[in-house]
Amino acid sequence: MATYRKFIFVCTGSDCKKNGCKTLLKEMGQLLKTDPHKGKWKIVKTKCMDFCKSGPVAVISNELIKKMEIGDLRGKL
Ligand code: FES
Secondary structure (H helix, E strand, C coil), X not given: CCCCCEEEEEECCHHHHHCCHHHHHHHHHHHXXXXXXXXXXXXXXXCCCCXXXXXXXXXXXXXXXXXXXXXXHHCCC
């Protein structure tokens, strides 16, 4: 079983899909495959988090991030 250091929860509800969560997930996956992040982070897709107008929405280290972009993740690594 893999042991991850941190989890990222990304909403994949319908409004977040309209606001680009699929592209965000793809970019996050690519970034987290590279060293030194490889195997340390787990991306978890979630249902709606009730911040639909502010999507894509994610939670990293208990912090809710609205209108998330890949640069927001880079700042957390
Ligand atoms: S659809 Fe993402 S917060 Fe509602």
